[in-house]
Amino acid sequence: MASDSPKRLTIYDLARLAESSPSTVSAVLNGTWQRRRISKKLATRILSLAQSEGYSANMQARALRRERSGIIGMILPMYDNRYFSSIAQYFESEARRRGLFAIVSCTNRDPIQEREATRMMLAYRVEHLVCTGATDPDSIAMMCQESGISSLNLDLPGDKAPSVISANRAGARRLTLAILDRLSVEQRRDDPVLFIGGRGQDHNTRERIAGFKQARAERGLETAQEDILPCDYAADKAQAALRAYMQNRSGLPGAMFINSTISLEGIVRWLQLSGYCLDDIIFGCFDWDPLAAAFHPRLMMARQNVVEMIERVFELIDTPPPDPTLLIEVQPEIIGI
Amino acid sequence: MASDSPKRLTIYDLARLAESSPSTVSAVLNGTWQRRRISKKLATRILSLAQSEGYSANMQARALRRERSGIIGMILPMYDNRYFSSIAQYFESEARRRGLFAIVSCTNRDPIQEREATRMMLAYRVEHLVCTGATDPDSIAMMCQESGISSLNLDLPGDKAPSVISANRAGARRLTLAILDRLSVEQRRDDPVLFIGGRGQDHNTRERIAGFKQARAERGLETAQEDILPCDYAADKAQAALRAYMQNRSGLPGAMFINSTISLEGIVRWLQLSGYCLDDIIFGCFDWDPLAAAFHPRLMMARQNVVEMIERVFELIDTPPPDPTLLIEVQPEIIGI
DNA sequence: CTGAAAGCGCTTACAG
DNA sequence: CTGAAAGCGCTTACAG
Numbered sequence: 001m002a003s004d005s006p007k008r009l010t011i012y013d014l015a016r017l018a019e020s021s022p023s024t025v026s027a028v029l030n031g032t033w034q035r036r037r038i039s040k041k042l043a044t045r046i047l048s049l050a051q052s053e054g055y056s057a058n059m060q061a062r063a064l065r066r067e068r069s070g071i072i073g074m075i076l077p078m079y080d081n082r083y084f085s086s087i088a089q090y091f092e093s094e095a096r097r098r099g100l101f102a103i104v105s106c107t108n109r110d111p112i113q114e115r116e117a118t119r120m121m122l123a124y125r126v127e128h129l130v131c132t133g134a135t136d137p138d139s140i141a142m143m144c145q146e147s148g149i150s151s152l153n154l155d156l157p158g159d160k161a162p163s164v165i166s167a168n169r170a171g172a173r174r175l176t177l178a179i180l181d182r183l184s185v186e187q188r189r190d191d192p193v194l195f196i197g198g199r200g201q202d203h204n205t206r207e208r209i210a211g212f213k214q215a216r217a218e219r220g221l222e223t224a225q226e227d228i229l230p231c232d233y234a235a236d237k238a239q240a241a242l243r244a245y246m247q248n249r250s251g252l253p254g255a256m257f258i259n260s261t262i263s264l265e266g267i268v269r270w271l272q273l274s275g276y277c278l279d280d281i282i283f284g285c286f287d288w289d290p291l292a293a294a295f296h297p298r299l300m301m302a303r304q305n306v307v308e309m310i311e312r313v314f315e316l317i318d319t320p321p322p323d324p325t326l327l328i329e330v331q332p333e334i335i336g337i
Numbered sequence: 338m339a340s341d342s343p344k345r346l347t348i349y350d351l352a353r354l355a356e357s358s359p360s361t362v363s364a365v366l367n368g369t370w371q372r373r374r375i376s377k378k379l380a381t382r383i384l385s386l387a388q389s390e391g392y393s394a395n396m397q398a399r400a401l402r403r404e405r406s407g408i409i410g411m412i413l414p415m416y417d418n419r420y421f422s423s424i425a426q427y428f429e430s431e432a433r434r435r436g437l438f439a440i441v442s443c444t445n446r447d448p449i450q451e452r453e454a455t456r457m458m459l460a461y462r463v464e465h466l467v468c469t470g471a472t473d474p475d476s477i478a479m480m481c482q483e484s485g486i487s488s489l490n491l492d493l494p495g496d497k498a499p500s501v502i503s504a505n506r507a508g509a510r511r512l513t514l515a516i517l518d519r520l521s522v523e524q525r526r527d528d529p530v531l532f533i534g535g536r537g538q539d540h541n542t543r544e545r546i547a548g549f550k551q552a553r554a555e556r557g558l559e560t561a562q563e564d565i566l567p568c569d570y571a572a573d574k575a576q577a578a579l580r581a582y583m584q585n586r587s588g589l590p591g592a593m594f595i596n597s598t599i600s601l602e603g604i605v606r607w608l609q610l611s612g613y614c615l616d617d618i619i620f621g622c623f624d625w626d627p628l629a630a631a632f633h634p635r636l637m638m639a640r641q642n643v644v645e646m647i648e649r650v651f652e653l654i655d656t657p658p659p660d661p662t663l664l665i666e667v668q669p670e671i672i673g674i
Numbered sequence: 675c676t677g678a679a680a681g682c683g684c685t686t687a688c689a690g
Numbered sequence: 691c692t693g694a695a696a697g698c699g700c701t702t703a704c705a706g
Contacts, residue, residue, distance in 0.1 A: 060683080085422050122393050268628070295633065401681095
């Protein structure tokens with residue numbers, strides 16, 4: 001339908017119709033007309049004309065002239081889990097509240113796609129770029145810097161731009177303590193606890209492992225190296241890692257610290273296939289999914305505080321910190337204790 | 338960092354550096370230089386200069402001059418379930434493959450937000466608009482029509498633009514047959530089956546109810562009106578509806594047809610809270626969530642074929658159909674039979 | 675083989 | 691109180 005583009009209305013057309021000039025029309029449309037002391041009568045005439053004719057300002061032209069696009073960009077690993085999708089959603093609504101238009105690109109945890117998306121964002125002259133969960137945040141920050149665009153890291157920190165992340169270590173510690181407390185109540189204080197999922201190289205996973213060990217140490221427990229399995233996030237990887245882990249053991253660990261709902265999926269699938277009773281295991285998941293919580297009564301979760309993280313991001317955008325390496329940590333909430 | 342915008346490089350700067358002219362630089366950068374018989378030497382000089390100086394074309398200027406933004410828009414109810422988030426993700430990668438820049442806005446199933454987002458999309462001069470799961474698709478289609486922009490409906494159909502949706506009735510029928518077959522195998526052929534979730538007014542829910550009834554009729558079963566509960570999608574609504582339903586009955590229905598994973602969450606939560614054993618119930622969910630599938634061995638799902646739906650959308654964009662009311666149905670896949 | 679010029683639709687400093 | 695003019699950074703038809 002309507003592929004032939006019938007010239008859209010411009011301020012010149014409006015000026016002609018209102019028997020005025022383009023400058024005046026522009027001022028009226030921008031709300032700067034009182035400052036220019038344009039008569040109220042003329043203003044309302046132009047406004048109602050714009051309305052009735054369905055005028056829509058051309059943002060490309062406005063952006064070009066103002067040298068401001070009004071666009072804020074975000075790159076994101078993917079949409080398809082609760083955490084990232086709520087980041088995208090809340091980012092968009094906060095941007096809108098500030099009169100910015102949000103554009104989001106998925107980069108699949110791939111540094112090449114991250115840079116390519118950044119290049120596009122810069123070509124569209126985004127005013128700020130939020131770099132979420134990037135595998136290579138510093139390259140992105142450098143690219144932005146060279147273009148004079150402010151950038152921020154979210155979820156995974158970098159050294160070349162301010163970062164807003166979850167308090168991974170503290171959160172993992174609290175989640176682990178909750179797991180250990182529940183084991184204690186059940187008189188299974190010394191049962192092994194498996195840490196599984198995530199990437200050994202990524203900052204968040206390292207911190208969570210540190211928090212895990214710290215909590216165990218506080219309870220006077222050692223942590224064996226073979227009980228830590230950063231096998232990547234993917235469900236299949238977690239499933240395979242658990243299968244391999246179980247080959248050398250007689251029974252299940254008393255509890256598992258699972259590093260994402262993606263990994264949880266693989267774990268649960270393997271346990272079901274192997275005929276284990278899920279209800280015998282205590283789960284602590286560093287991630288949040290209400291559907292999983294509904295299914296499993298003994299699942300505790302660290303829910304990252306997306307709302308506050310996005311708020312911090314916009315605060316940093318509004319008032320850029322003097323120190324570009326600033327790291328802000330937001331506490332996750334422990335659910336299901 | 339770098340909030341002072343140091344003038345970015347333009348083709349004029351490049352022309353000066355290459356001792357050439359802006360037109361030539363533009364032609365080289367656009368790849369139209371062979372057509373213009375620009376010397377290969379000059380072309381490579383300009384190209385390498387652009388590279389080394391980190392030139393990035395200003396898309397606003399290009400869009401303005403070409404009268405084509407290179408942008409394709411999508412409005413979406415929300416990101417936070419598997420279905421919509423994979424729509425967003427696949428839409429974006431398909432758009433990118435075609436050299437279009439995708440922008441997506443969430444509109445929260447709110448007709449006002451839908452129109453507002455459309456207005457913004459049109460102001461940014463999107464070349465096409467995909468209207469996903471809109472509560473008021475026809476208003477959107479009209480707005481686009483007035484601007485001479487092609488629009489398409491996805492997931493929920495409309496009358497004023499071509500639509501790509503799931504084969505809701507056929508899919509619901511097949512899912513219901515799978516449920517009934519399993520009941521038969523368990524010698525519970527005549528157990529009641531509850532249909533729950535969705536909106537009684539929306540096209541998809543109506544179609545799914547029709548498919549549900551049709552499958553039952555094919556098996557010689559009546560469908561009682563009180564076994565159909567289109568209580569909205571939200572988990573809380575589904576939970577409340579199920580509680581009310583159960584007040585007048587002694588036992589659980591043998592199976593449930595649940596109209597989304599959102600609703601499933603409320604159902605499962607209530608069953609757990611009420612002390613029922615989940616494994617006694619057969620679930621059929623018109624939606625897909627692998628984590629839910631991992632948890633519940635007796636959950637069958639109708640997985641909507643997002644990949645094919647998006648492909649159809651782009652086909653319609655490439656070759657607009659003569660009939661603007663064209664409706665394309667894509668079969669969902671039944672999983673877990 | 676290459677460049678000067680016009681124009682896309684706005685905004686804004688300036689003149690009156 | 692209002693308008694003419696310049697310019698944002700490109701592209702493209704035209705002239706040579």
